[in-house]
Amino acid sequence: xxxxxxxxxxxxxxTGVPGLDEILGGGLPEYSFNIIAGAPGGxxxxxxxxxxxxxxxxxxxxxxxxxxxxxxxxxLRYQQQFGFFDAAKLGTAVRFVNLSQxxxxxxxxxxxxxxxxEVEAVGPSFVVVDxxxxxxxxxxxxxxEADLQAFIQRLALHLTSxxxxxxxxxxxxxxxxxxxxxFTVADGLLWLNQQVERNSIVRKLQVxxxxxxxxxxxxxTFRITSDGVQTFPRTFGLxxxxxxxxxxxxxxxxxxxLDAMMGGGVPEGDSLLVAGPSGAGKSVFATQFIAEGxxxxxxxxxxxxxxxxxxxxxxxxxxGMDFATPQRDGLLTIIYLRPLDLSVDETMREIIDxxxxxxxxxxxxxxxxxxxxxxxxxxRTDFRESLYRMIGALTRTGVTIVSTVEVTESFTxxxxxxxxxxxxxxxxxxxxxxxxxxxxxxxxxxIKMRGGDHSKDIREYDVTSEGLRIGxxxxxYRGLITGVPAPLAPTPDEDAR
Amino acid sequence: MSTASPGNPGLARRLVALEAARAxxxxxxxxxxxxxxxxxxxxxxxxxxxxxxxxLLSRALALAKAANPALxxxxxxxxxxxxxxxxVLAAHGxxxxxxxxxxxxxxxxxxxxxVTLTMRLVYDIWPELSGVEKGRGSP
Numbered sequence: 206x207x208x209x210x211x212x213x214x215x216x217x218x219x220t221g222v223p224g225l226d227e228i229l230g231g232g233l234p235e236y237s238f239n240i241i242a243g244a245p246g247g248x249x250x251x252x253x254x255x256x257x258x259x260x261x262x263x264x265x266x267x268x269x270x271x272x273x274x275x276x277x278x279x280x281l282r283y284q285q286q287f288g289f290f291d292a293a294k295l296g297t298a299v300r301f302v303n304l305s306q307x308x309x310x311x312x313x314x315x316x317x318x319x320x321x322x323e324v325e326a327v328g329p330s331f332v333v334v335d336x337x338x339x340x341x342x343x344x345x346x347x348x349x350e351a352d353l354q355a356f357i358q359r360l361a362l363h364l365t366s367x368x369x370x371x372x373x374x375x376x377x378x379x380x381x382x383x384x385x386x387x388f389t390v391a392d393g394l395l396w397l398n399q400q401v402e403r404n405s406i407v408r409k410l411q412v413x414x415x416x417x418x419x420x421x422x423x424x425x426t427f428r429i430t431s432d433g434v435q436t437f438p439r440t441f442g443l444x445x446x447x448x449x450x451x452x453x454x455x456x457x458x459x460x461x462x463l464d465a466m467m468g469g470g471v472p473e474g475d476s477l478l479v480a481g482p483s484g485a486g487k488s489v490f491a492t493q494f495i496a497e498g499x500x501x502x503x504x505x506x507x508x509x510x511x512x513x514x515x516x517x518x519x520x521x522x523x524x525g526m527d528f529a530t531p532q533r534d535g536l537l538t539i540i541y542l543r544p545l546d547l548s549v550d551e552t553m554r555e556i557i558d559x560x561x562x563x564x565x566x567x568x569x570x571x572x573x574x575x576x577x578x579x580x581x582x583x584x585r586t587d588f589r590e591s592l593y594r595m596i597g598a599l600t601r602t603g604v605t606i607v608s609t610v611e612v613t614e615s616f617t618x619x620x621x622x623x624x625x626x627x628x629x630x631x632x633x634x635x636x637x638x639x640x641x642x643x644x645x646x647x648x649x650x651x652i653k654m655r656g657g658d659h660s661k662d663i664r665e666y667d668v669t670s671e672g673l674r675i676g677x678x679x680x681x682y683r684g685l686i687t688g689v690p691a692p693l694a695p696t697p698d699e700d701a702r
Numbered sequence: 703m704s705t706a707s708p709g710n711p712g713l714a715r716r717l718v719a720l721e722a723a724r725a726x727x728x729x730x731x732x733x734x735x736x737x738x739x740x741x742x743x744x745x746x747x748x749x750x751x752x753x754x755x756x757x758l759l760s761r762a763l764a765l766a767k768a769a770n771p772a773l774x775x776x777x778x779x780x781x782x783x784x785x786x787x788x789x790v791l792a793a794h795g796x797x798x799x800x801x802x803x804x805x806x807x808x809x810x811x812x813x814x815x816x817v818t819l820t821m822r823l824v825y826d827i828w829p830e831l832s833g834v835e836k837g838r839g840s841p
Contacts, residue, residue, distance in 0.1 A: 213816025236814070325764060359753045366750075366757035366810065367764075 215417055218370060221259020221289065222252065224436035224554070228410070228425050230418040233393075236370055237416070238361040240337070240387060242377040243397035248408065248429050249374045250280065251287065252397070253333045255433040256372070258289045260331055261298040267331035268323060268369075269301045272308050273339040277301035280335075288432040300327060308340050313356040316340055321363055329369050337373035337387070354386040361390050382413070392416040397427075405581035407548060410436055426548035437550035439594070453656070456567070456605055459497030460490070462675035463634070466651050466660035471632060473566075475656065476596050476606045478629075480620075481636030485647060486668040487609035489524065490634075491569040492517075493672045494607050496526040498567040499536055505567040506538045506559050506604075508552070510575030514539040524672050538563055547579045549591035553598060560602055568599060572609040596629050614638055614688060631655040636666075639679075639688050648679055650686070710812075713824070713831075714738075714805035715798075720828060735800035736784040741827045742807065743782050749815075756782045762806035770799035 217232030226232045233239075233256070241249045253269075261267035271277050280301075284290050295301075307319050324332065334340060341353060364371045373387065379396070382388050394414040400407050408427050412420040427436040455470030464470040471477050471494075479487045495505040509517050517539055518528040531537035538559045542552055556568060570576060577588050584591060599606055608630070612620045614637065633652040638645050649666050651659040663685050665676040682690035721741070722734035739759055746755040760778045767773045775786040787800070811820040825832040 211816065211818040213812075213814070213819070325760065328764065358751070359757075362750055362754035363757040365814070366754065367761045368810075368813070 217418070218260060220256050222255050222434050222436060224425070224427075224438050225410075225434075227438045227440065228412060228421045228436055229393075229415060230420045233370060234415070234417055236365050236368055237392040238365055238371045238373075238390065239393035239395065240373045240375060240391045241395045241397065242375050244378070244399070245376055247397035247399055248427070248434055249376075249397055250275065250335055251284070251429060252395075252434050253335060253372050253374055254280070254284045255287070255289045257299055257331055257333060258291055258294060260370075261294060263297050265330035266297070266327055267299050267333070268327055268329040269299065270304045270320065270323075270332070270334045271301060272304045272334065272336055274336040276305070277303060286431065300329075304334075304340065313341075313352060317356055317360055317363075320360065324364065324367050324369065328367065332364055332369045332371045333374065334372070335374040336376060338375035338377065341387070350386065354390075357387050357390045388414070400583060402582045405583070407581045407583055426550050428551065435554075437548060437554050439550060440598075456503075457497050457501075458490070458607075459493035459500075460673050460675060462664070463490075463649075463651075463673070466662065466664070466675075467632065467634075467654055468657050468659050471605055471607075472654075472656035473605055474600055474603055475631035476600050476608065476629065477632040477634065479607060479609045479634045479636065480612050481609075481649075482614040482638060483611055485636035485638070486666070486673055487611070487636060488520070488571050489668055489672055490636075491571050491607050491609055492521050492524060492526060495537065495567055495569055496521065496524075496528075499528075499531045502536075503567055504536045504538075504563045504565040505531075505569070506540060506556060506563065506565045507569045507571060508540045508542060508556055508576070509571050510542055510579045511572065514541050524670065535563060538565065542576075542579055548581065548584055549588075549595055552576065552579075553595050556599065557602065560599075560604055566604055568604045568606045570606065570608040572611060574611045593629055600631075637686070637688060639682075639685055639690055641682065641690060648685060649675070710808050711801065711805045714801045714808060716831070717804055717824070717828065718801045720830070733787075735803060736787055738804050739784050739807065742823075745823055745826065747782070752782055756780075758810055759784070759803075759807060762803050762810055765806040765809075766799065766802040770802060773799050773803070776803070 216235040217226070217229075218235055220226055220229070220233050241252055243249055257267040257269065269277070269280075271280065281295070285292065302323050304316065304319060308316055320334075341356075361371070373391070375387070377385065382394075388394060391414065393412070393416065396411045396413050398409055398411075400409065408429070409424040410427050411424050412422075421438055421440055423439050425436050425438050427434055429435075453473040453475075455464070455468075456473055457464050457470045458467070479490055481487050491507070495507055498505045507517065512520070514532075518532065521528040528537055528539070532539065540555055540559060542555065559565060560568065573592070577585055580588065580591075596606065596608075630653070632654050634649060635652050636647065636649045639648050640646075647666050647668070648663050650661075650663045653659075662678040665679045667674045667676070679685060681693055683693050684690045717738045718734045721737045742759075743755055746758065750758065756778060759782060763773070763776060763778055763784075767776070772790065775790050776784060777786045779785045784803075808820060808824075811823065
């Protein structure tokens with residue numbers, strides 16, 4: 206029996222595509238024979254170029270065979286718009302070979318011979334055939350399935366024997382996966398697609414097959430920007446990270462009375478949900494939480510969806526909190542996310558990158574309703590599941606999170622969140638309106654503290670120019686949590702007096 | 703061009719010496735190198751097909767040629783045998799170069815299937831080596 210040490214070691218090459226190495230389970234297996242498939246406009250060519258430019262060197266060059274579809278001159282025109290493009294590599298580290306004429310005029314055998322000839326002449330470490338489907342469609346002509354399979358197998362064997370890591374690019378439909386021999390021969394199969402829902406487009410990548418290593422299953426969103434392709438693994442870049450430590454300090458939220466109600470503050474590493482109706486002061490509380498951290502030298506991140514950063518900082522200033530200076534000093538990052546086709550994973554990537562970059566310990570998400578609105582419709586459908594992954598992932602980084610959520614006030618029940626996510630939160634504070642003596646007054650209560658005891662009081666509070674001001678326990682009424690309390694009936698002793 | 707270090711030059715030389723000793727001396731060292739490569743042909747064709755073996759040997763030869771230009775006339779024939787080696791590998795100083803082809807072939811095998819399986823393949827072809835080459839992936 207072989208031991209683990211006897212196994213052949215397959216080197217994993219970095220793809221140069223943010224997030225993709227994690228999705229692939231560590232990188233691209235060296236000398237693998239891969240397919241990048243999907244519909245036109247899916248980003249296949251861009252992805253291949255990005256991998257090629259990230260890896261190809263003069264000593265380990267890349268050969269890019271173009272066939273019929275998009276000639277090299279057009280690729281060069283468009284691909285150089287991306288940040289990864291390096292003109293200095295052209296002709297040396299990255300070489301283009303046009304196979305169009307040979308594919309048009311000859312059979313598969315001649316095409317293979319030409320590929321072999323070029324590969325043996327250059328000795329490339331990377332080979333791309335774009336589009337392979339065009340090669341097969343034209344050159345196969347009247348060739349049978351067996352001939353086609355033999356061609357693909359010989360191509361794969363030759364490129365692997367010549368120590369090349371290969372990408373065949375093809376415009377395939379998922380229905381073809383079962384019957385097309387190229388998918389059988391391939392070591393790896395990356396599928397790119399773009400889904401249109403209402404007015405949003407969401408790009409997704411799936412590793413449908415990868416021999417020899419455990420890739421992350423499922424559909425991962427990706428975006429094409431001026432830097433090229435960026436993928437957002439469903440694992441949020443958090444595989445293998447530690448859970449929170451058993452002994453944790455308490456963080457002041459900036460409102461001393463509320464700290465006391467929570468048993469000494471927010472347990473470090475917790476996720477605190479602040480739920481309440483519009484205008485109840487949720488954002489004010491979140492702002493105070495961040496400001497208190499900044500006062501203590503703890504970097505913070507605020508992810509906002511409804512206001513612009515300058516408006517958010519301006520509102521903090523009106524509460525006497527200076528957000529401009531810590532922003533300038535790198536202690537505070539305000540992330541404004543409002544494209545309407547955002548994915549949860551993408552948002553998390555932004556936040557996690559900011560946490561890693563700034564060492565933030567406090568994160569505010571203000572608000573979950575705004576976050577949901579910023580998502581593409583397809584992600585809103587499974588928002589609850591996404592929140593579950595998101596909050597779990599964020600708290601595993603060790604940060605303490607305050608999320609605000611708007612609830613529609615009901616006068617018959619005490620709703621905690623429209624998303625049924627209260628079980629995801631370690632701690633919950635509920636703000637609500639109550640009608641007393643012809644006035645709409647505000648009360649708050651600590652509903653849940655997973656880390657220990659908390660006050661059971663229902664306290665009246667006000668939103669002032671200095672933030673939340675907590676008043677005394679609101680006694681003398683029953684039914685406060687319904688929002689329409691009634692005065693307690695006087696006790697017999699009181700009556701007697 | 704990509705380069706790769708020969709997998710096991712010592713073993714390659716030993717294989718060439720074994721084949722040289724058991725064959726017609728008229729075949730010379732060049733013939734021994736060709737026979738070593740040919741011994742790999744059948745078992746490797748089972749693993750990779752004739753075309754796959756052809757590709758592997760072509761690659762090994764190309765890597766050896768990169769370091770030893772004197773090997774330029776040597777070719778892999780369509781049937782997967784070495785050709786053009788007569789005279790070239792027999793010439794002074796090129797025996798080592800010929801063994802480099804074998805070393806690179808071993809190196810490629812180690813890269814793709816690992817040392818253990820490569821050595822198992824070698825021992826299947828040359829059982830007399832199984833007690834000698836200890837410590838390199840004994841099965």
